[in-house]
Amino acid sequence: MTEIAQLRGPALEALQRKVEGKPEAMLRLAALMRKGGREPEAHALARRAMALAPDEPVVRHLAREFLSGGVPDWHLILVRDSVRNDAYEAALRRAIRPGMRVLEIGTGSGILAMMAARAGAAEVVTCEMNDIVAETARKIIARNGYAGRVRVISKHSDKIDADGDLGGRMDLLVSEIVSNDLLAEDVLPAHERAVRDLLKPGAPVIPASGRIRVALADCSDDKFAPIGEVSGFDLSDMMEWRAPSLLVKSGSNTVALRSTPADLFDFDFASVAHTVGEARHVTCCASGGTANGILQWIDLTLDAATSYENAPGSPHYSCWAMRFWPFVQPLETREGDAVTIHGAHDRHHVRVWMER
Ligand SMILES: C[S@@+](CC[C@H](N)C(=O)[O-])C[C@H]1O[C@@H](n2cnc3c(N)ncnc32)[C@H](O)[C@@H]1O
Incomplete structure (x- = not known):
């Protein structure tokens, strides 16, 4: 074979x-x-x-x-997040002026490209690196009557040429290439390159920025519980197999915050020069009780008027999961204690920890 x-x-x-x-x-x-x-x-x-x-x-x-x-299954999840969809559409409607030419990175179903056309863009060019996805998006766009104004290019955005592919620099960039930890779909390098080489100077970018937020938390989900004795055997060495972080569905009622939240990283998506990597720490105020890890989630600023956060306890469904970093040993907190959470990123991935 x-x-x-x-x-x-x-x-x-x-x-x-x-x-x-x-x-x-x-x-x-x-x-x-x-x-x-x-x-x-x-x-x-x-x-x-x-x-x-x-x-x-x-x-x-x-x-x-x-x-x-050939297609990640989250595509079928994210288009069902109506709060996400509405936030993007509101920002596109505010930004788009008649005659504008819009560039999208990451077509997916074509939903954001069609929203841009519906908001009045004269032309939308959207690129998609997955050929199967691009082919289906073309069908969807034609089925909805936007084939005349929305063009799908089957390419990674880094391979797009402003003159050859776009017929000149574009007036606005929209994208949703944001992973659960914000960075893993390479939103930073993709945006840097597009803003530098494919957009007119000062063109608006949606989302404008994104934050990675953290807080101490107690998560009661079974998959975070330590493994010890099972059927009379000590299986604790299995803990070596546990990943350093695990995903928690947004809206899960198994997680409770044990501190105030804080912004660990904040990225301007219109910037052409993000750092190659950075380490930071933030101080949160403990709320008391046991914390067995650090919860991490995202907060997007679509434009000055619209933001989207998959915060714990948020009343709406989110297509983005939160990430939980379990401690080796639980931490007993006292209300009002200052706790320091550390994090580092390399532009592609984020790591979060506490020093004890
Ligand atoms: C999270 S989906 C979003 C799809 C759609 N825009 C939406 O909002 O529902 C991101 C899509 O972008 C594509 N993609 C990610 N980075 C890309 C890049 N730099 N160039 C072209 N396509 C990209 C992925 O293959 C995927 O189909």
Whole structure:
């Protein structure tokens, strides 16, 4: 199997000829080609297979496996976050003036690009690095009647050329390439490059900025509980396998804050020069009781009038999860104690800890 995934050149072409016309075999080969890093050809082969027998149950399953395997499942979650969607739309409506040309980084379903067009943009160019996603977005945009004003480019934003791809620098940048910890989808390098090379000087950027917030917390979720004796055996060494941080669903009632929150990092998304990395610490005021870790979440400023925070206890559903950094030993806090939380980032990831 692995050898097939490594196939290249004439050997691969011969295999493709052999499976051509047999949709199941074509889809199995497409999956192997993806494993071997040949995504565009794999995708084309899978599409041909689906067209041959769209209603055949095994082909349908293999096709779903192939398509879903190439698209992160959070796409289906984030478009259901109506508070997020409304915050973006409000900011776009305030910023867009007739005749404006808008650039989006990260099309996804096409929802923000269509919102920009609905808000009156003369032209929206949106780029998407995932070919499967870009292809579906084009269908969605056409289905909703925006194909004339919204153009999807199947490229990473770093590969976009202002003259060749855009026909000149754009009037506004919108993006939602924000991960649970704000940085992991590379929002900082992608924005820096787009603001520097693809936008007119001073063009508005939505979201304008983002913060990483932290507080002491007590999380009662089972997955944070220490493992000790189980069925009469000491399994405590399993704790080595626990990741340093775990995700907590926003809206979870298993988490209670044990201090005031504080902004650990604050990023201006219109800046062309973020630091290569930085370490900071903040002081919070303990509220009393046991804390078994540090909770981290995000706060986006879309524009001067609209912000979005997936804070604990927030009444609305959020597509972004919070991150919890469990302590090795719980901390007993007294109300009013000053506690210092440390953090560092390297532009891509964030780490948070407490020194005791
Ligand atoms: C979190 S989704 C957001 C999708 C959509 N804009 C929305 O708000 O629902 C981000 C999308 O951007 C794409 N993406 C992330 N960084 C990108 C980049 N620098 N250039 C092009 N596409 C990017 C991802 O593949 C993904 O489809």
